[in-house]
Amino acid sequence: MSINEQKNCIFCKAPKKNGFNVLTAFICLDCEEKIASLSFDDPQYCNYVREIKRFWEVLREEEKVL
Numbered sequence: 001m002s003i004n005e006q007k008n009c010i011f012c013k014a015p016k017k018n019g020f021n022v023l024t025a026f027i028c029l030d031c032e033e034k035i036a037s038l039s040f041d042d043p044q045y046c047n048y049v050r051e052i053k054r055f056w057e058v059l060r061e062e063e064k065v066l
């Protein structure tokens, strides 16, 4: 794996270099900061939670296949 490799962020879908991996998913630093700065009653926070749930559902589906 090269340092310059870009991955698609699961939230903004943009190819980014800086971020971190959560299992097979990648979250860029921009989105990580955004999530960290959102409050629980922020409508945007709900969108992120929904994305995370969808991501977990995909993982579960992959586990079934294996």
Ligand SMILES: [Zn+2]
Pocket: 009, 010, 011, 012, 013, 014, 027, 028, 029, 030, 031, 032
């Ligand atoms: Zn992102």
